[in-house]
Amino acid sequence: xxxxxxxxxxxxxxxxxxxxxxxxxxxxxxxxxxxxxxxxxxxxxxxxxxxxxxxxxxxxxxxxxxxxxxxxxxxxxxxxxxxxxxxxxxxxxxxxxxxxxxxxxxxxxxxxxxxxxxxxxxxxxxxxxxxxxxxxxxxxxxxxxxxxxxxxxxxxxxxxxxxxxxxxxxxxxxxxxxxxxxxxxxxxxxxxxxxxxxxxxxxx
Numbered sequence: 735x736x737x738x739x740x741x742x743x744x745x746x747x748x749x750x751x752x753x754x755x756x757x758x759x760x761x762x763x764x765x766x767x768x769x770x771x772x773x774x775x776x777x778x779x780x781x782x783x784x785x786x787x788x789x790x791x792x793x794x795x796x797x798x799x800x801x802x803x804x805x806x807x808x809x810x811x812x813x814x815x816x817x818x819x820x821x822x823x824x825x826x827x828x829x830x831x832x833x834x835x836x837x838x839x840x841x842x843x844x845x846x847x848x849x850x851x852x853x854x855x856x857x858x859x860x861x862x863x864x865x866x867x868x869x870x871x872x873x874x875x876x877x878x879x880x881x882x883x884x885x886x887x888x889x890x891x892x893x894x895x896x897x898x899x900x901x902x903x904x905x906x907x908x909x910x911x912x913x914x915x916x917x918x919x920x921x922x923x924x925x926x927x928x929x930x931x932x933x934x935x936x937x938x
Contacts, residue, residue: 735775735936739766739867741918747835757854759843760866767805767865775935779805782932784863789932793869798850800859804869806924810933814868815876815923821884822916833879840918841871867922875925884917 741762749755770776781787783803784794791809795802806814818840820833845868847853857864868874926933 735924737770737922737924739763739918739920739922741916741920743915745836745839745916745918747832747839749839753847753852754854754856756839756843756852757847757857759840760854760864761857763844763867764865767867770805771865776805778935779803779810782807782810791932794863795846795869797847798853800853800857801863802846802866803863804846804866806867806873807869808873809869811927811930812933812936813873813875813925813927815925816874816878817921817923818877818879819919819921820879820881820916821918822881823884823914833881836916837877837879841868841874844868845871 741759743759743762744755745759746755771780779793781789782791782793784792784796784801787794793804793807793809795804806812818837820836842852844866846866848870924936926937929937
């Protein structure tokens with residue numbers, strides 16, 4: 735079973751507030767994964783998630799007062815293969831692009847926090863369960879990354895340039911901030927490690 739996740743924003747290499755930075759990225763994936771569970775066969779996963787779980791094994795993690803619902807879990811014997819397209823404003827091949835450390839940040843954002851220190855102080859507590867791709871990043875069995883140069887960091891800015899319009903100071907400041915952002919397209923291939931009745935819908 736396959737689906738895509740998208741991300742546009744900062745992907746820092748060694749942020750000072752690492753837990754919060756990762757939590758911010760995690761929250762960009764949350765609404766996409768929540769939407770995924772509205773479609774077959776992913777709707778089957780809700781039976782194992784809080785609130786309203788009706789089948790065992792329960793996959794929800796309760797950490798620091800927040801419920802996290804991972805999609806790929808060892809309880810259901812599911813694994814993930816990730817193919818990532820990474821577009822960034824830095825020139826491809828230069829040392830400061832630091833792809834390996836960016837991927838470490840990304841994988842931490844795709845998984846559930848493992849303890850209260852990884853939750854992030856500004857993670858919302860009033861929206862119900864937060865959905866993550868992975869229970870833990872050891873469930874990723876294959877990872878490939880293709881990088882390319884991001885030619886336009888700000889589509890809004892580019893549209894004005896085509897029309898010959900100038901940005902006002904506030905818009906120009908926003909455009910400069912966009913220069914640090916990257917675009918990710920993540921192809922997720924869900925694999926079954928060991929077939930059973932619980933993961934039968936994902937064996938096609």
